[in-house]
Amino acid sequence: MKAVVLAGGFGTRLRPLTIEFPKPMALVGNAPMMEHVLGLLKEVDVDDVYVMLYYQPEVIKGYFGEKKYGLKLNYILPQKDLGTCGCVKFIEDKLNETFIVLSGDVLTDFDLKKAYEFHKKKKSKATIVLTRVSNPLSFGIVITDEDGRIVRFLEKPTWGEVFSDTINTGIYILEPDVLRFVPKDTDFDFSKDLYPLLLKNKVPIYGCILDGYWKDVGNLRQYLESNLDFVNGKIRIKGKGKFVGNSFFGENVKIGKGVKIDNSVIGDGVKIGDSAVIKDSVIYPSVEIERKVKITRAVLSYRVKVGELVEVKNGSVISDNCIIGRRAVIGENVKIWPDKVVDEDSILTTSLIWRDRWQNKLFGNFGITGLINKEITPEFATKLGASIGAYLGEGSYVLTSRDAHQSSRMIKRAIINGLISVGVKVGDMRVSPIPVVRYEIGKEQEAGGIHVRRSPFDGRVVDILIFNNTGGNISARQEKSIEQLFFREDFVRVSPDKVGHIVIPPRAYDYYVDGFLHNIDVESIRKRRFKIVLDYSFSPASIIFPQILGKLNIEVIALNSHIDPEKTSRLREEYNSAVKNLSSIIKTVKADIGFMLDNGAEKIMIFDERGRVISGEKALYTVIKLMSLEKKGKVVVPVNAIKEIEGISGIKVEYSPVHPRSIMEYAKKEDVIFAGDNRGGYIFTEFQPNYDAMFAIGKILEIMSKNEIKISDIVKEIPEYKLLFSKVSCPNEAKGMIMRKLMEFGKKKRIVLIDGVKFLFKSSWVLAIPDQDTSFINIWVEAKSNNEAKRIIENFEKRIKNWLKGI
Template structure:
């Protein structure tokens, strides 16, 4: 059997290591990772190989040649432009007339390839995918199979809510050559995104083989360090060059070790390296060929490539040093720091944790490097979470970070584009971060429209109805005064999607975002506040039946929560003829953020005033203007789900055969309401992006998140608390109803929620086992795993996207039963982590 080795990878997440070499040439214990793959192929009798190359292809071709010195026959297939994984193999189609193996040249594995090939033959498969269980499946394609190994579903790089398994695609395939007839030559085509879903759709025999053994994608710098450590510690079966001299120390030829040097394995010493007097090396560490570790230097859990120098009393602690680099005396490199090839760190300099330094740089004597060179910041799990980019002020989110983030976002947009930027009413914090972002955007050639301090719905509307291609809103977290949220909008004013988030993250972490020449620098224009507000109000008044509301002559209590909606709502209420008793109108930045207990006290006060004054209702709008909390005319506080049921009832009663979209956490009462009024409920994922995306679906008149957020697509397909207030008044006026009457007419329901802590590395496993155990009872997979237990009884297990925990939501026929059900499945989730 022949093998195709995929070796076109650029390895952008491994920069600066891959700036001067392709990813397959990155060394693992003294040999390029691709050489370990060729050795694995040879051990299983595969000696005829086609290598697909693109990025820095000559590096690979020069090293491996025709393969004769490695006991192989190698043919190369070059791509002039990226064609995707399948497209690159299609280029070599003339060499592939029989079943063949496809394997990545930039991953590390010791899988039994013979067993995989045998499985493929036994199943008479058209394609066999090698699968593995991993702790965090988010960065891989998740595969779901039945008991026979037949693949039933693909999920390409899912979010936590879509993870129904921890079984992922390793990129090792056995394929029948007939699969290459399914697509055209010289056109981009991908195995996991295009070909395999096509085979599944056609019903062709496509199988998954769950391999045992070691596999590592070597996808980023931490995985690279781990792969080397695993090799030294025997966790992966590869050939370690040199001889084993005891104490888990391997030496190649020409190594010199001083008598008083101290080495604590596992350690690999490349040929002709020198370990001088008093030096101390703690493993797992790798010292490359011709490298010198000078007197009394300390190397701890670090990797040093070839021809480098570690000076006297220098210290490396969990660091990575490229080739031909000098770390001079008394210099220190801390955990996670990386320095590229041909660089110099002068005497006494300190490289702080997670700093990356590009090749050909010099760090001056005594310098303390806190940020990456050329530009950069500290490593993070991921930039984006549910609320955008969030972090502690001046710790996670510094002005330097914000400027780089702005530049990274700008770099994915066309030069000369307009991005609207604004902030909330908190003064110092949001303003500092916003100005830093504004400074970063023009460096990427982006023109900034500074729309100052407006509510989020106004900012979204501005982006959607001007020439802006995107927007950024900076706010103090409504939950924690130490935290800032940075929200990014697309050209339609909606939260950017996951694909765009990944583009920004990739550019940010690669730290090579676009810098334009002086003639192309973007401009910064402050927009007149009145113009921005009037643009929103003009559209707002077109979709509200103002005459109907004026006739009703509502009296309400309004809590502005010290937010920026005070710029608009008083004028709106005046135009609608609403008599308003106002609370908390001052723009006090110290009161913008409220704890859960403080919000509950605010609502209790609102309820007391509403009932005492016999007003029609009370409303609290959040400082950002996106969500509302409501009290009815009897002083009852209506939680988010109750308000979702109220709005659903009013909208479906008003609009015949319409559709309301709601998250999978919504109660079954919504279905009963829809049936009553001949309407439809469309369930969605709980993330705001998913809810907003649903708003554009045909027939959808309302989207609610169950947390006080409502979307009215006829105006803006995004959450808007001001529009929610107006529409609630309009609907109550239309039906000449009191809010309490609508509430009393709702079907009863009982929900209970709880949370279960779960380490990140166990979340995928828990989802897989739950999916398998409750396969017969699982509802249609939308978000998390929903288990249908009968009429008005279900449980949803939902992994949190940002935190190491699960949410468990249950509905039953009484509050006690719902609570018991939630607690029962919380215990199930806890047990599956063992």
């Protein structure tokens, strides 16, 4: 006899378990479900099996080969999805005798010989194997007469339509001539299409009720139950391994001391550390479990690594190749997709699907960042808003703002919902430049602010910036407090009468304009009558800055001076084109200077009167040198700034960590007159201790006008230097070791420990800092020549790589 095994399903309802392999390859008793199906067919004297493939066919073919249990396996791959019956029609020419059709992922121990004998005795054209279940709602109900002939089908009824507890198991015994009713190359189903058609044409079809175990493994809960049924002897199938106590073990399992394993299936090559506890769970082959791990009613797929003291709770499923860090807690019913990393000490309460890792921290270098609608969703944002609101306290007042993109609006509104749900009042500034929002905070007793923007570096990513009660970025300690509230979901929603309300701050823009003009020499600028070229980069600065520039009597050739929601971030080629265009226009119109804003209006790129770009560390030197013409005092620069700044007359340099938050914190110190970085961010502290591109432009023009100087005059004075940057790949768990090695290496050398480790040599320096967001060590080198800088940086790269080899 021949058989057709339907093995082309996607197994969507078993995801994430079935992402890396098709559903028939899911293990029950350490063997794929399809292997149990083939064992069943062997008992019915089947010799030829046609396996219908569609999803990940190579996995099934690679595992079973051409023969199994003496059965000849013929693999068929239709070019499109033809449905359960349509794919059988696809091989009609090969089915010239009675044949059996069943699913490759059915789990049963039915005696199919009885069904075959029934089929022949009744001279049936089609026999459906039936069984009785307590809840038939998810199945096709079949009603038969006293002789077993089918009189009615009902697919997935409501309780009001349940007339029987006898259901279709999806196992069929058929005669070849029924396939004449099936159209070619058409999506055609047995239950929905063929059997009603046979009834209509009065073709004799019968239902054979069999006793025994049968389960439709339709979801992850049923999948776990199937394995537990196997362990408890409820199904008569042969697993791969042996029973020890009340659990089933594959080969080469290594178990530490004091381990407790109860009512579970453990796969081949699994390693279990001391004092681990595993109960009612399925552990796939090659899983590594460290000491004192607790796993309850969970499924861990191939090659998962679980760190010590981890707890995996009821209903969780961890897919292939995931790494769970030490002391992490995987909450109930959490699903983790393949190749994910959960950081140590994390508490994971929601499924991890799109993002590469679940970290025990939310914040990175640019606030909270993630893929829009994948990593940062409205649900995430609402929870974040509630966490921030809970930290600030019921009755607090918080400003919110965003850039012009619709995704930023979506996330900001979700954050607002979270804030008001815990009783926080919200002042919504809608689309606003970041410096205006920062400047407004504190004017009306605001406790902080939140700005949402599409990342200027990647249009798929959203950044969420959180400000403290002075408009600066919140501190690391504040970040940690918010993270704890977020991960623990430790916040209480208020009663309906205490829900926060939303207002529009009435004077935010007035405050900013007044403060701007009060802190700048308006008359000096007006007298100079500057001509400038200004690229707004489609920024919300175009809402307010033209008003200020008009009061300064500046002739402005404005580019990209309207808000465009689709231009909140620029591709590299768009950016390069904009730079080239601005440079050309400066030369054409003979402007005094040019500027390009970033979309948040926090940073600028400077162009001299000849259209030449002044960027990075050169721009930082230029602005500080320019400012020294008017003021003497302390300036703050990041520890990776060029040493030549120290030589500017009248300037005392204080180095800060490179993180923007640190630079703004240092800018608040009483004796600091200026702070800046190598990325176009400048802080003139007399106005506000935060990045502000608009005020920086105003201040640069003021000093140029008062000293009758061109920006190119300053650039000419920059001493010769060479600054190189590199990064070395380094696993997060090895970063601490690398920094320790660098400290040991620097024992007898001059080092600075402001941020990372900075080595000071006679005419050069080297700085190494572990990257906060990625698995790299960042290295900067400044030297007098390119060759010297290159030699030093290669030496440090080699040293770090050698240390990593020793892990």
